[in-house]
Amino acid sequence: xxxxxxxxxxxxxxxxxxxxxxxxxxxxxxxxxxxxxxxxxxxxxxxxxxxxxxxxxxxxxxxxxxxxxxxxxxxxxxxxxxxxxxxxxxxxxxxxxxxxxxxxxxxxxxxxxxxxxxxxxxxxxxxxxxxxxxxxxxxxxxxxxxxxxxxxxxxxx
Amino acid sequence: xxxxxxxxxxxxxxxxxxxxxxxxxxxxxxxxxxxxxxxxxxxxxxxxxxxxxxxxxxxxxxxxxxxxxxxxxxxxxxxxxxxxxxxxxxxxxxxxxxxxxxxxxxxxxxxxxxxxxxxxxxxxxxxxxxxxxxxxxxxxxxxxxxxxxxxxxxxxx
DNA sequence: TGCAGATATTTTATGCTTGAACGATAATGG
DNA sequence: CCATTATCGTTCAAGCATAAAATATCTGCA
Numbered sequence: 001x002x003x004x005x006x007x008x009x010x011x012x013x014x015x016x017x018x019x020x021x022x023x024x025x026x027x028x029x030x031x032x033x034x035x036x037x038x039x040x041x042x043x044x045x046x047x048x049x050x051x052x053x054x055x056x057x058x059x060x061x062x063x064x065x066x067x068x069x070x071x072x073x074x075x076x077x078x079x080x081x082x083x084x085x086x087x088x089x090x091x092x093x094x095x096x097x098x099x100x101x102x103x104x105x106x107x108x109x110x111x112x113x114x115x116x117x118x119x120x121x122x123x124x125x126x127x128x129x130x131x132x133x134x135x136x137x138x139x140x141x142x143x144x145x146x147x148x149x150x151x152x153x154x155x156x157x
Numbered sequence: 158x159x160x161x162x163x164x165x166x167x168x169x170x171x172x173x174x175x176x177x178x179x180x181x182x183x184x185x186x187x188x189x190x191x192x193x194x195x196x197x198x199x200x201x202x203x204x205x206x207x208x209x210x211x212x213x214x215x216x217x218x219x220x221x222x223x224x225x226x227x228x229x230x231x232x233x234x235x236x237x238x239x240x241x242x243x244x245x246x247x248x249x250x251x252x253x254x255x256x257x258x259x260x261x262x263x264x265x266x267x268x269x270x271x272x273x274x275x276x277x278x279x280x281x282x283x284x285x286x287x288x289x290x291x292x293x294x295x296x297x298x299x300x301x302x303x304x305x306x307x308x309x310x311x312x313x314x
Numbered sequence: 315t316g317c318a319g320a321t322a323t324t325t326t327a328t329g330c331t332t333g334a335a336c337g338a339t340a341a342t343g344g
Numbered sequence: 345c346c347a348t349t350a351t352c353g354t355t356c357a358a359g360c361a362t363a364a365a366a367t368a369t370c371t372g373c374a
Contacts, residue, residue, distance in 0.1 A: 003280055005245045007275075007279070007283075007287060007290075008275050008278065008279045010287070010290050010291075010294070011278050011279055011282040011290060012275055012278050012284070013294065014282065014287050014290055014293055014294050014297075015182065015278050015282065017294060017297045017298065017301070018175070018178065018179055018268070018293075018297060019179060019183065020301070020315095021175065021179075021222070021297050021300050021301050021304070022175055022176060022178075022179035022279075024301065024304055024305075025304050026176065027174075027306055028304070028307075029215065030362095031189070040329075040330080041330095042329090042330065042331090058352085058353080059352075059353065060352060060353080067180070068330090068331070068332085069331070069332055069333075070353065071331080071332075071333080071334095071353085071354070071355075071356085072330070072331055073332075073353090074353070074354055074355080075354095075356080076329095077331080077332090078352080079329085083322075086373080092328085094339080094340070094351095095338080095339060095340085095352095096338065096339045096340070096351070096352040096353065097351090097352060097353080098352080098353070107293050114311075118169055119165075119261050121165065121168050121169050121172050122164070122165045123302070123307040124167040124303065124304045124307035124308075125171065125172065125300065125303060125307075126164075126168070126303065126307065127302060127303025127304075127306055128168075128288055128296075128299055128303050129301060130164060130167070131165075132299055132300075133164075133167050133168060133171055134167075135177075135292060135296055136171055136293070136296045136300070137167070137170065137171050137174060137299075139285075139289050139292055139293045139296070140171075140174045140175060140178050140232075140293075141174065142289055143178050143282065143284075143285060143289075143293070144174070144177070144181065144285070144287050145284060146281065146282060146284025147178070147181055147182050147185070147282070147284075148181075149284055150185075150280040150281035150282075150283065150284070151185055151281075151288065187332095196357075197360080198329090198360095199359085199360065199361090202324080215322080216322075216323065217321085217322060217323080225361070225362085226361070226362055226363075227322075227323065227324080228323085228324070228325075228361085228362075228363080228364095229360070229361055229362075230323090231323070231324055231325085231360095232359080232360080233359095233360080236359085239333085243373090251321090251322080251369075251370070252322095252368080252369060252370085253321070253322040253323065253367095253368060253369045253370070254322060254369090255323070311340090315374100316373100316374095317354105317372100317373095317374095318371100318372090318373090318374105319370105319371085319372090319373105320369100320370080320371075320372095321368100321369080321370070321371095322367100322368085322369080322370095323366105323367085323368085323369100324365105324366080324367075324368100325363100325364100325365080325366070325367090326363100326364085326365075326366090327363090327364090327365105328361100328362085329359080329360105329361085329362085329365095330359105330361080330362105331358100331359085331360080331361105332357100332358085332359085332360105333356100333357095333358095334356085334357095335354105335355085335356080335368100336354080336355075336356100337352105337353095337354085337355100338351100338352085338353085338354100339350105339351085339352080339353105340349100340350080340351075340352095341348100341349085341350075341351090342347100342348080342349075342350090343346100343347090343348085343349100344345100344346090344347090344348100
């Protein structure tokens with residue numbers, strides 16, 4: 001007897017449910033960001049990272065933090081620069097490197113968006129009891145650990 | 158004074174954690190689908206839907222089930238047809254409509270992928286105790302209900 | 315009948331994302 | 345010192361995704 005079959009099916013259901021929650025919510029956040037601020041989620045994410053680093057971030061660090069490829073960041077920053085929300089600055093110590101930073105307009109805009117964003121999340125998550133929020137935080141942490149372990153075991157193959 | 162702040166911050170943390178779990182896992186699934194079967198996740202999803210409908214599905218039904226736009230489906234099906242995994246069939250009753258269905262090769266290929274997929278999920282989720290899986294299924298269902306309610310309340314605005 | 319509106323799909327423009335290839339610069343080791 | 349190697353950012357081609365406009369067909373009703 002193995003415990004896989006039944007367990008596997010439940011895990012599959014869990015994965016589908018997780019994905020549908022995540023997609024449902026992120027689609028709604030994207031919709032509202034677009035409707036209220038004419039901004040996309042990836043742009044919002046970039047601005048969120050930059051907002052916590054007043055001295056700016058190198059492009060490589062930004063792409064690592066956002067877990068996306070370098071080539072992706074280039075285009076994202078291009079558009080944010082066009083809109084005057086972000087500036088590129090040469091690094092005096094390393095001529096390969098470029099640092100990006102929010103402009104004053106970018107920082108102001110981000111603060112407005114962040115306030116709205118937090119309220120939206122509360123609208124969407126507010127139906128959960130605090131206990132359930134705690135449990136989910138815990139269990140999702142467990143899932144993350146499990147997944148990271150699963151990643152590594154496949155690496156070793 | 159409002160009662161939001163504390164709760165809102167936890168909800169925000171939960172949202173970020175949910176998103177990072179979902180992204181982590183789906184990136185890994187994409188990577189493996191590509192490495193082992195040279196297939197993308199959206200293509201796999203289309204094939205999964207078609208596999209449960211031996212008589213095929215109309216494009217509109219397919220886009221509704223996958224919760225993506227019509228225009229998206231067009232290109233996805235184009236590529237699957239090129240690869241010989243799917244066929245388009247005219248509907249004799251309605252000349253606007255097109256039904257798509259897995260070819261025999263498509264069905265065979267999907268069954269192989271589905272087997273591997275289930276094993277991958279078990280690798281990634283297997284670190285969770287069955288109790289935790291149950292709890293997550295429950296709590297995520299609660300989250301979904303909360304989010305759907307939040308969607309509707311915004312509609313009414 | 316004939317036509318207004320609904321429905322089914324495709325097309326188009328735009329943006330995000332990836333992986334791979336590339337050019338420029340920096341760091342290292344003989 | 346110079347050649348090799350590594351790092352930083354960009355470019356490119358391909359694919360996914362959306363919203364909006366276009367096309368074709370169907371349906372209901374006056």
